[in-house]
Amino acid sequence: xxxxxxxxxxxxxxxxxxxxxxxxxxxxxxxxxxxxxxxxxxxxxxxxxxxxxxxxxxxxxxxxxxxxxxxxxxxxxxxxxxxxxxxxxxxxxxxxxxxxxxxxxxxxxxxxxxxxxxxxxxxxxxxxxxxxxxxxxxxxxxxxxxxxxxxxxxxxxxxxxxxxxxxxxxxxxxxxxxxxxxxxxxxxxxxxxxxxxxxxxxxxxxxxxxxxxxxxxxxxxxxxxxxxxxxxxxxxxxxxxxxxxxxxxxxxxxxxxxxxxxxxxxxxxxxxxxxxxxxxxxxxxxxxx
Numbered sequence: 001x002x003x004x005x006x007x008x009x010x011x012x013x014x015x016x017x018x019x020x021x022x023x024x025x026x027x028x029x030x031x032x033x034x035x036x037x038x039x040x041x042x043x044x045x046x047x048x049x050x051x052x053x054x055x056x057x058x059x060x061x062x063x064x065x066x067x068x069x070x071x072x073x074x075x076x077x078x079x080x081x082x083x084x085x086x087x088x089x090x091x092x093x094x095x096x097x098x099x100x101x102x103x104x105x106x107x108x109x110x111x112x113x114x115x116x117x118x119x120x121x122x123x124x125x126x127x128x129x130x131x132x133x134x135x136x137x138x139x140x141x142x143x144x145x146x147x148x149x150x151x152x153x154x155x156x157x158x159x160x161x162x163x164x165x166x167x168x169x170x171x172x173x174x175x176x177x178x179x180x181x182x183x184x185x186x187x188x189x190x191x192x193x194x195x196x197x198x199x200x201x202x203x204x205x206x207x208x209x210x211x212x213x214x215x216x217x218x219x220x221x222x223x224x225x226x227x228x229x230x231x232x233x234x235x236x237x238x239x240x241x242x243x244x245x246x247x248x249x250x251x252x253x254x255x256x257x258x259x260x261x262x263x264x265x266x267x268x269x270x271x272x273x274x275x276x277x278x279x280x281x282x283x284x285x286x287x288x289x
Contacts, residue, residue: 005054011038012046014056024274028084035059044120046085076116078109081139081280086148086273088113088126091282092140094259098131113142130156130228135246138165138264138282143272151272156228162268162279165223165233166212168261168288169242170252172219176211180236184229192231194239205229207236218245220288222265233262257287 003018015027015036027046034042037057038050050056079091092098092109099110110128117124126142127149143149155161183202185195195202206226213220219242223233234250237243243251245261268279 002055002057005050005052005056008049008051010046011036011043011048011050011056014050015058018056023276025271025276025278029082030058032083033061035061076112076119078112078116080116081282082278086144086271088117088142088144089267089280090140090142092132092137092264094135094137094285097134098140099128109140110142117144129153132264133231133260133262135260136262136264137285139267139280140264141267141269141280148272152269155269159226160269162266163225163228163264164266165225166263166265166284166288167221167223167233167237168245169219169221169237169240170217170245170254171242172214172216173209173211173221173237173240173242178209180207180209180239181205182235182239184232184235186230190230192229192235194235203227203229205232205235207233209236209240234260259287261288263288 005014011031012024012027015030016024019027030036031044031046034044035058036043037059038048038054040055079093080088081091082089090109090113097105097108100108110126113126114124117126124144126144127146129141129143129149129152132138132140141152143152182205183195183197183199184192184205185199185201185203186192204227208224208226210222211219212222221237223236225232231250234244234247238250245252246255246257247260248255263285264282265284266279266281268277270276271278
């Protein structure tokens, strides 16, 4: 489809005019997939300025793949699940820090995301919204503006973000579904331990779980968390007597894959700019199947 811009504005505004039946999320995906050109040049930014007379062409997915150049050897090593002007959603690998600690590590997921953003905008930045443990893989969202960060962190604080994890555990939880409600605290050495509900430093941790499959020796458990406490799921599985495979700190005796078998499989929230519900999923690592 090709159309001519009749009045100045942003590319997203124009796309909404010519595709009123499409959601903002769908239109943004067209941009991130390289399916929109302005005067023959691929445009990825929703806020790309268009002026009267510009020719906007919406390509099919196959055509977009043909004209999109392959990644170069210098491309940043991150797995991008989605990106627009407000968000960068990535699939974090296991064994990588989300952000630098007091040791000031140079290579973190955050540093790579900042480098990725600055390839197209030298003043760009990514803000941490939430974190995943070093050994946890899966969906992680970063904000590309302070406003988006503030809005997303508000949703996390309000417990309105839907967070689904997969955990491979030793044995099988009994019962096979339920809720683990605990109060956790971190000591000065960053060790997490369960405390009484009335402990002044205790924070509530709520984890809903369901066994998806089991072979007797191990089980694949889906866990939906209401709160985002450090080591929350690992502590919950230990409480059930079925520690996460590879999590020696919380009682596991096996580690066949050289990692803690915990994966953030899905993240759902309201887009900070449009209020549209969006959901992002990270492929399940083969070792979990």
